Amino acid sequence: MLSVNLAIIIPFLAAVIVPFLYAKVSRKHIGWFVLIVPVVLFVALAGYIPSVAQGENYLNTVKWIPSLNIHFTTYLDGLSLIFGLLITGIGSLVIIYSIYYMSSEESLNHFYVYLLLFMGAMLGVVFSDNLMVFYAFWELTSISSFLLIAFWYHRKRSRYGAKKALLTTVTGGIAMLTSFIMIYVMTGTMSVREIITAIDPNHMLFVPAMLLLLLGAFTKSAQFPFHIWLPDAMEAPTPVSAYLHSATMVKAGIYLVARFTPVFGSHETWFWIVSSVGIVTLFWGSFSAVRQTDLKALLAYSTISQLGLIMSLFGIGSAALSMGTGEETVIYTQATFAALFHLVNHSTFKGALFMVIGIVNHGAGTRDIRRLGGLMGLMPISFTIALIGSFSMAGLPPFNGFLSKEMFFEAIVNVSQAGIFSLNVSKIIFPVIAWIASVFTFIYCMIIVFKTFLGPYQREKLDHEAHEAPIGMLISPIILAVLIVAIFFFPNVLGDYLLRPAMASILPSIGVEGMVQPISAWHGFNPALFMTIGVIAVGTLLYLSFKRWKRIYSLLPEKWTLDNLYNNSLLFMEKGSNRITSFYMTGYLRSYSIYIFLFFIIALGGTMLFTGAFSFDMTGDASIGVYEAVLVIIMMAAALAIPFAKSRVNAVLLNGALGYSMALSFVVFRAPDLALTQLVVETVSTALFLLCFYFLPEWKKENAPRRTKRNNLIISIAVGAIFVFVALSVRSGKLFETISGYFEDAYELTGGKNIVNAILGDFRAFDTMLEVVVLTIGGLGVYTLIKLKTTKEEQKLEDQ
Amino acid sequence: MKINDVILQTVTKIAVFIILTMAVYLFITGHNSPGGGFIGGLVLASALVLLFLAFDTETIMKRIPLDFKMVAALGAFIAVATGVASLFFDIPFLSQAYSYFNLPIFGETGLATVTVFELGVALAVVGVVVTIILSISEDV
Numbered sequence: 001m002l003s004v005n006l007a008i009i010i011p012f013l014a015a016v017i018v019p020f021l022y023a024k025v026s027r028k029h030i031g032w033f034v035l036i037v038p039v040v041l042f043v044a045l046a047g048y049i050p051s052v053a054q055g056e057n058y059l060n061t062v063k064w065i066p067s068l069n070i071h072f073t074t075y076l077d078g079l080s081l082i083f084g085l086l087i088t089g090i091g092s093l094v095i096i097y098s099i100y101y102m103s104s105e106e107s108l109n110h111f112y113v114y115l116l117l118f119m120g121a122m123l124g125v126v127f128s129d130n131l132m133v134f135y136a137f138w139e140l141t142s143i144s145s146f147l148l149i150a151f152w153y154h155r156k157r158s159r160y161g162a163k164k165a166l167l168t169t170v171t172g173g174i175a176m177l178t179s180f181i182m183i184y185v186m187t188g189t190m191s192v193r194e195i196i197t198a199i200d201p202n203h204m205l206f207v208p209a210m211l212l213l214l215l216g217a218f219t220k221s222a223q224f225p226f227h228i229w230l231p232d233a234m235e236a237p238t239p240v241s242a243y244l245h246s247a248t249m250v251k252a253g254i255y256l257v258a259r260f261t262p263v264f265g266s267h268e269t270w271f272w273i274v275s276s277v278g279i280v281t282l283f284w285g286s287f288s289a290v291r292q293t294d295l296k297a298l299l300a301y302s303t304i305s306q307l308g309l310i311m312s313l314f315g316i317g318s319a320a321l322s323m324g325t326g327e328e329t330v331i332y333t334q335a336t337f338a339a340l341f342h343l344v345n346h347s348t349f350k351g352a353l354f355m356v357i358g359i360v361n362h363g364a365g366t367r368d369i370r371r372l373g374g375l376m377g378l379m380p381i382s383f384t385i386a387l388i389g390s391f392s393m394a395g396l397p398p399f400n401g402f403l404s405k406e407m408f409f410e411a412i413v414n415v416s417q418a419g420i421f422s423l424n425v426s427k428i429i430f431p432v433i434a435w436i437a438s439v440f441t442f443i444y445c446m447i448i449v450f451k452t453f454l455g456p457y458q459r460e461k462l463d464h465e466a467h468e469a470p471i472g473m474l475i476s477p478i479i480l481a482v483l484i485v486a487i488f489f490f491p492n493v494l495g496d497y498l499l500r501p502a503m504a505s506i507l508p509s510i511g512v513e514g515m516v517q518p519i520s521a522w523h524g525f526n527p528a529l530f531m532t533i534g535v536i537a538v539g540t541l542l543y544l545s546f547k548r549w550k551r552i553y554s555l556l557p558e559k560w561t562l563d564n565l566y567n568n569s570l571l572f573m574e575k576g577s578n579r580i581t582s583f584y585m586t587g588y589l590r591s592y593s594i595y596i597f598l599f600f601i602i603a604l605g606g607t608m609l610f611t612g613a614f615s616f617d618m619t620g621d622a623s624i625g626v627y628e629a630v631l632v633i634i635m636m637a638a639a640l641a642i643p644f645a646k647s648r649v650n651a652v653l654l655n656g657a658l659g660y661s662m663a664l665s666f667v668v669f670r671a672p673d674l675a676l677t678q679l680v681v682e683t684v685s686t687a688l689f690l691l692c693f694y695f696l697p698e699w700k701k702e703n704a705p706r707r708t709k710r711n712n713l714i715i716s717i718a719v720g721a722i723f724v725f726v727a728l729s730v731r732s733g734k735l736f737e738t739i740s741g742y743f744e745d746a747y748e749l750t751g752g753k754n755i756v757n758a759i760l761g762d763f764r765a766f767d768t769m770l771e772v773v774v775l776t777i778g779g780l781g782v783y784t785l786i787k788l789k790t791t792k793e794e795q796k797l798e799d800q
Numbered sequence: 801m802k803i804n805d806v807i808l809q810t811v812t813k814i815a816v817f818i819i820l821t822m823a824v825y826l827f828i829t830g831h832n833s834p835g836g837g838f839i840g841g842l843v844l845a846s847a848l849v850l851l852f853l854a855f856d857t858e859t860i861m862k863r864i865p866l867d868f869k870m871v872a873a874l875g876a877f878i879a880v881a882t883g884v885a886s887l888f889f890d891i892p893f894l895s896q897a898y899s900y901f902n903l904p905i906f907g908e909t910g911l912a913t914v915t916v917f918e919l920g921v922a923l924a925v926v927g928v929v930v931t932i933i934l935s936i937s938e939d940v
Contacts (some may be wrong), residue, residue: 063892072887672834676826680842687849688933751898751910752831760836761914765894769879769917772924776876779928783869786935 004074004127005060007041007084008137011120015113022109031099034112035092038119042088045081052081053497055504059129059193065766068132069190075129078501082340083126083255085498086347087248091119093476097355098239100472101362111151115243118144122248126255131180131190138176138216138252142169145249149236161232164566168229172219176256179212183263196262196508210264213256214273221253221307224281228562231300238358241296242351245303254307254343257314261336261506265318275430278312281305283433286440290546291553295357295367295452298444299350302393305441306346312434313339313408316415320507331414336506338407340499341519345392345400345487352480353389353448356382359473360452364466369447374457379468381478383453388481394445394539395438395532400487402532403519409434409528435531442539443546450543491519594712597719605722614725617732627668635661648699656686673756805854812854819847827922831910837918841925848930857937868934872927879920882913 014037022030048058058076065071076084095115102108121144124137143166150162182205184190187198200206217223222230230250234241244250257274264270285305292298317336320329359382361367364375376383388399395405412434459465487494495518542549584595608614638658645651659682666675704712743755743763752758760768827840851860883894898912 062887062890064887066892673836673839676834676839677842680839680846684842684846684849684929687846687853688936690853750831750896750914751900751912752914754830754832754834754836756834757830757832757836757914757918760838761831761917762896765883765896765914765917768921769883769894772879772921773876775928776872776924779872779931780869782932783935 003044003060004058004076005062005072007044008074008120008124008127010041011037011116011123015116015120018113018116019109027104027108028099030108030112031095031102034116035095035099037116038088038091038095041123042085042092045084045088048076048081049497052076052078052501055501057505064133069130069184070132071130071190072133073129073191074127075193076127077505078498078503079255079258079505080126082344082498082502083251084123086251086344087119087122087126090243090248090347090351091115093351093355093479094239094243097242097358097473097476098237100470101239101358102237110147111237114144114147114151115240118148118243118248122252125252129192131184131192131195134192135173135177135180138220139170139173141249141252142166142173142220145169145233145244148240148244149233151237151240152235155235157232158235161229161235165229165233167570168219168226172216172226175212175219176216179209179216182209182212192259192263199263201267206264206267207269210267210270211273213260213264214270214277217253217256218277219253220256221250221311222281222304223253223277223308223311224284224304225562227281227285227304228566230304231297234294234296234300238296238354238361241299242354242358245299245350245354250303250307251343251347254310254314257311258339258502258506261314261318262321262508265507266321268322271315271319273315274318275312275315278308278310278315279430279433279437281308282312283308283437283440286437286444289444290440290447291550292444293369295360295369295372295448296354298369298448299353299357302441302444303350305437306342306350306393309408309437310339310342310346313342313411314506316411317506319415321509331411333503333507334407335411335415337495337499337503338404338411340502340506341407341491341495342401342404344494344498345404345484348480348483348487349389349392349399349401352385352477352484353393355473355477355480356386356389359469359477362473363469365463366461369451371458371461372452373455374453375466376453378457378466379453381468381474383449385474385477385481386449386453388484389477390445390449392484394442395535398485398488400484400491403488403491405438406528406532407519409438409531410526413527413531431531435535438531438535439539439542442535443543446539446543495519594715597715601715601718601722604726605718608722608726608729614729615732616728620731625668628665631661631665631668635665648693648696652686652689652693656682659686673754808854812850816847816851819843819850823847827918828915830918831912831914837921838925840918841922842929844922845926845929848926849933852933852937857934861934868927868930870927872924872931875920875923875925875927877920878923879917882917882920 014034018030018034021033025033058074060074062072095112098111098115102111118141121137121140125134125141128134128137146162146166149165150158152158153162183195183199186200186203186205186209187195189195189198219226233244236244261270282305285301285303285308289298289301289305292301313335317332317334317339320332320336357367360372360375360379363379363382364372366372392399392401395401409431412431415430457466584591635658638654638661642651642654642658645654659678663675663678663682666672666678743759746755746758746763747753750758750762752762823840823843826835826843827837828835830836830840848860848864882896886895887893894917896912896914896917898910898914900908900910903909
């Protein structure tokens with residue numbers, strides 16, 4: 001069955017079709033066509049829910065590069081299904097929203113192509129079972145989100161944000177790739193499922209691999225201290241922000257942690273790092289969110305903090321793997337369950353909130369809370385949605401965020417009582433930090449609703465009269481708001497059909513049966529409920545007195561931010577590399593050749609001398625015939641004559657003579673393919689030279705100092721000598737068995753009598769394919785370098 | 801100043817057809833004797849270069865209204881697509897197939913999917929070479 005593999009490919013195919021469709025269909029309707037893709041995929045994936053809830057998993061393999069263990073393998077289980085549904089479900093809503101949000105003057109075809117690429121890449125990430133394929137899709141999400149964030153590329157801030165996001169996530173991605181290679185070394189398999197059983201926790205590489213993997217997850221999911229890219233990514237159009245934040249990009253890191261919990265989770269280090277980084281992020285995100293005045297920036301920090309919450313829950317939940325099936329394990333499985341639950345809830349309320357912020361921005365013309373206020377009467381529907389979304393985020397009933405927030409408190413209180421991994425130190429610290437962070441969460445949630453929609457309406461600060469959004473823009477947030485309430489009243493539908501199977505795939509060694517109690521809104525008077533009541537009381541108090549204590553934010557010096565660190569290190573690297581580059585980039589082709597040749601002499605000649613690879617064995621050599629001798633003499637004469645040529649034509653002709661004799665010698669040695677290629681290349685390059693001959697400057701005899709000449713002579717003789725020695729040594733040193741026997745069956749295997757062609761087209765076709773691609777890119781590079789020169793007007797646009 | 805290249809132009813008019821025929825021959829025969837996509841493409845490009853040399857580029861581009869950047873891109877696309885196509889038959893990426901057919905006139909002939917792949921290579925080579933030559937010659 002190919003269906004899940006196909007589901008990944010469909011968005012990419014659609015992305016290819018969009019530009020063609022764009023030319024045919026009117027601009028306004030393009031979004032409706034794009035909408036078909038996620039809706040169809042969502043329905044198709046939803047069809048898997050019943051069987052996955054029964055514990056079924058689907059594995060599809062399409063062979064790709066079997067010799068390297070790389071296959072396009074997809075794995076559909078509870079965990080990947082949840083993510084798949086979020087990506088396609090929220091994706092559909094975002095597209096509906098974007099149809100009304102994006103003005104038809106924007107380059108909508110680019111927008112939807114990027115969005116579809118991103119969707120496909122995300123689906124690829126969550127469904128891939130093969131590490132290398134996973135990595136490829138992972139980086140593709142970074143690249144496509146880069147394109148999305150920089151969608152308004154004429155703005156400086158957009159470019160800055162996009163670059164920051166790309167640099168951060170790709171750095172993490174490379175760390176993750178290193179980790180994957182280590183895992184492959186340890187287990188000998190690229191399949192995530194097989195790694196779970198094959199990994200050995202006592203291996204030397206186990207901890208390094210884990211740390212590098214987490215680096216990848218933390219950068220992607222904007223965990224402290226890598227969170228700095230997320231607020232700047234806000235420069236993207238709002239539908240993109242809604243998509244990146246609520247359903248996808250940043251959750252990829254969460255997915256990575258969840259997916260690899262069975263692999264690394266039983267280790268103490270994993271528990272500590274994941275849970276503490278999560279807690280710190282939770283706190284720092286919510287603390288920073290309160291001081292923001294831009295609604296979108298506020299939501300960005302709130303995303304950071306909520307992701308920290310989910311991350312810490314996954315960290316706590318991982319402890320279950322090392323506990324066996326005792327009484328205490330229940331606590332930890334609950335934490336994992338809460339993490340998944342909050343993941344879904346976060347997608348619903350964060351998606352709704354982002355869309356509402358977009359509507360406010362659209363309707364009132366600003367996102368600055370200092371200029372907003374009193375919009376309740378003007379935008380009643382948006383107000384209701386914002387209220388539902390923020391209260392859910394603050395963890396208030398009757399909204400879904402309340403349920404998962406309670407479970408979070410419960411997990412964090414229980415974990416400090418269980419006394420696992422000598423937890424005595426943090427017995428108090430974890431719950432306290434979590435509680436303080438929740439207070440701040442409560443405050444910023446109130447800011448979102450009340451500062452925007454209540455208070456005085458400041459008409460004079462707005463560019464135009466505020467108005468409610470068109471109904472089309474409201475469809476998506478309304479659906480999400482309904483979901484928020486529906487999940488509160490029927491949480492166990494979600495729990496039984498989606499969360500439980502997902503949990504089974506995160507904690508495969510533990511029977512899920514009986515480990516998870518049904519979710520209930522009323523769970524008795526316990527510490528969690530008291531904590532919530534405390535949050536509401538203290539939060540309200542602090543919200544009302546915000547003006548008095550907001551000075552604490554100016555306590556930290558302005559310069560001491562991670563943002564500054566990032567900017568300065570980037571500046572430092574730019575300056576440093578500039579200095580190094582200008583040191584060796586002299587502008588003379590001559591110097592570059594000297595560098596290359598010197599490197600060649602030292603690296604190759606040195607290595608061969610050091611390892612004693614120069615050894616000559618002339619016994620098996622064939623005798624030299626008359627033709628060969630004549631050709632060699634001609635070539636030598638031509639080569640020696642070039643430096644002494646008096647005019648350019650002579651030099652060109654001598655060079656041609658050298659090339660053609662080379663082709664002739666290929667003929668003598670019966671290599672017709674090489675001879676043909678050499679002949680044609682020689683002809684084309686000579687012709688090219690003739691073409692631009694007319695325009696070349698006059699040939700001047702250079703009067704280089706004697707010393708330079710001598711050095712050049714030494715270098716060229718050394719290069720020539722090394723080449724000859726290498727050629728001669730090749731005969732005697734055979735490290736490997738010859739593979740020529742393999743090609744003897746070329747005719748049977750490929751049906752081609754020309755073995756060179758069989759190698760190029762069949763045996764090593766991958767090389768040929770990549771060469772063609774490189775050649776094309778090179779050609780386009782030459783074209784752009786020569787053709788496209790920035791005009792002044794474009795330069796002006798760039799600096800906005 | 802108008803340069804009169806009567807001899808070059810007359811020779812070119814005939815030579816180009818010979819070169820093109822040669823290119824096609826080299827391309828088709830590639831699997832069994834010297835030739836193939838790369839060489840075929842290069843020879844074809846050399847025919848175009850000869851045309852550009854003998855006549856000026858504008859005249860030729862008016863007669864052959866092809867965007868050679870697109871030709872290169874199409875070639876690269878075909879080469880990659882043949883690789884992807886094999887995935888749909890559940891065989892590894894870039895696997896090629898061949899078989900023998902009894903065609904009229906030609907008799908027993910071997911046809912291989914590798915020819916499609918080679919076509920991609922040839923188009924990419926032609927596209928890139930001509931793109932580079934055109935952009936250099938128009939720049940000066």
